[in-house]
Amino acid sequence: MSLAVERWFGALSRTLGTVDVSDRDLEKRLDELVGVAIQVLDVSGAGLMLLDPESHLRLIGASDDAARMLESSQLDAGAGPGLLSTRTREVVAVSDLNGDGRWPQIASAVAPFGIRSVLSAPLWLGGRPVGNLNLFDSRPRAWTASDCERIGAFAEVAGSMLLLALRAHDQALIAGRLRDQLQAANGAGC
Amino acid sequence: MADDRLIDDEALSRSLSHLRQDANERELGAALERVIAATRLLFSATGAGLMMIDDTSMLRFVAATDETGRLLEVRQEEVGHGPCVDALAFDRVTYVTDLAGDDRWPASVTELSEVGVRALLGVPVHAEGIAVGALNVYRDHPTEWSDSEVRALEAYSTLIESMLRSAFMAHERGEVVQQLQHALDSRVVIERGVGVLMGRHGIDAVEAFNRLRHDARSSGRKVADVAAEILAQIPGNPR
Numbered sequence: 001m002s003l004a005v006e007r008w009f010g011a012l013s014r015t016l017g018t019v020d021v022s023d024r025d026l027e028k029r030l031d032e033l034v035g036v037a038i039q040v041l042d043v044s045g046a047g048l049m050l051l052d053p054e055s056h057l058r059l060i061g062a063s064d065d066a067a068r069m070l071e072s073s074q075l076d077a078g079a080g081p082g083l084l085s086t087r088t089r090e091v092v093a094v095s096d097l098n099g100d101g102r103w104p105q106i107a108s109a110v111a112p113f114g115i116r117s118v119l120s121a122p123l124w125l126g127g128r129p130v131g132n133l134n135l136f137d138s139r140p141r142a143w144t145a146s147d148c149e150r151i152g153a154f155a156e157v158a159g160s161m162l163l164l165a166l167r168a169h170d171q172a173l174i175a176g177r178l179r180d181q182l183q184a185a186n187g188a189g190c
Numbered sequence: 191m192a193d194d195r196l197i198d199d200e201a202l203s204r205s206l207s208h209l210r211q212d213a214n215e216r217e218l219g220a221a222l223e224r225v226i227a228a229t230r231l232l233f234s235a236t237g238a239g240l241m242m243i244d245d246t247s248m249l250r251f252v253a254a255t256d257e258t259g260r261l262l263e264v265r266q267e268e269v270g271h272g273p274c275v276d277a278l279a280f281d282r283v284t285y286v287t288d289l290a291g292d293d294r295w296p297a298s299v300t301e302l303s304e305v306g307v308r309a310l311l312g313v314p315v316h317a318e319g320i321a322v323g324a325l326n327v328y329r330d331h332p333t334e335w336s337d338s339e340v341r342a343l344e345a346y347s348t349l350i351e352s353m354l355r356s357a358f359m360a361h362e363r364g365e366v367v368q369q370l371q372h373a374l375d376s377r378v379v380i381e382r383g384v385g386v387l388m389g390r391h392g393i394d395a396v397e398a399f400n401r402l403r404h405d406a407r408s409s410g411r412k413v414a415d416v417a418a419e420i421l422a423q424i425p426g427n428p429r
Contacts, residue, residue, distance in 0.1 A: 025355075036349055039345035040232055153227075153231045154232060157221075157225050157349060164218065165352070168356045168363065171367055181374060185374070
């Protein structure tokens with residue numbers, strides 16, 4: 001490619017090179033989501049898991065160390081209320097981890113962090129369960145039908161928000177890819 | 191309500207048109223619809239609604255969970271005054287313990303206490319730090335709103351802000367994607383045009399490109415368009 005053409009395209013791709021492809025925005029949105037969940041649903045803490053491209057659940061957001069332990073202990077055990085909610089596509093309520101008996105490994109892992117009760121709901125994206133939202137309380141709590149409805153409604157809103165954030169993220173990735181192509185083409189010459 | 195859709199698409203479209211929304215509008219509309227529908231359940235409210243400013247900075251009805259909620263917003267839109275308008279105008283939470291007899295608002299708004307709007311809470315919704323809308327919940331009985339309820343609704347409104355931001359970012363980036371794609375497409379055409387001119391006139395690439403550009407400038411066209419025209423004139427060219 002001639003120098004004149006190169007300069008022409010070089011200037012163009014510099015002008016268009018305004019999109020931040022690393023995109024911290026998606027992370028920020030997910031962090032906010034956990035914080036809002038605590039306030040709106042009136043619980044001690046909350047955590048969020050999402051499926052990765054290999055269909056493994058991953059810890060995405062956590063309100064504090066206790067929430068992080070609740071999520072990672074479930075991932076270590078390969079079971080737990082959050083994982084169960086994603087699989088069954090239903091809200092899972094644990095009023096007292098100590099007396100529940102289903103997940104002794106998780107109960108003992110989170111006990112030092114003061115987690116007693118857990119409420120988990122599947123997170124939906126485009127009609128598919130793609131993760132789960134886990135709320136916890138530091139005391140035993142008999143979750144009511146209303147609590148279950150509310151976490152379900154919140155999880156739906158969270159899914160909508162996630163969808164929009166992902167759209168923005170996707171556009172950044174596509175723009176980055178196109179810009180790389182343009183720069184590669186300019187660099188290669190011809 | 192005529193149908194059970196919570197979002198007034200036309201109103202949303204009008205409200206967001208000045209922000210150059212289009213591609214993401216439907217997705218944003220569906221998301222806001224879900225937010226408003228869930229608000230009723232999450233805040234033990236009788237109804238909820240969302241208003242946003244349009245391109246003339248007027249607060250417009252965007253969504254409501256029910257006919258009463260819609261009326262509440264439309265009345266405020268008509269008189270340009272009311273609890274939700276205040277939430278936006280003063281960028282702060284507006285509390286109404288009992289709309290009946292609350293003489294801060296116009297009669298057309300307070301008379302809605304007779305159809306079930308008694309307590310009301312309005313919080314501003316921001317875009318890039320500026321109040322651009324108001325989210326409100328109402329109850330059919332007088333309520334002293336607690337601090338935790340107010341904080342929760344304020345926190346919830348940040349989800350709407352987040353959705354707006356994502357939609358705008360997706361839109362802006364979508365435009366960049368289009369420009370980049372166009373740049374890539376025209377690059378191919380220009381390269382081929384340069385190649386044709388080099389072969390035809392026995393000149394080098396710089397000279398060929400300068401000819402293309404000269405032709406483009408003198409005829410007020412784009413370089414890629416001139417190149418495409420040259421390619422189109424070649425017999426048997428698939429383009």
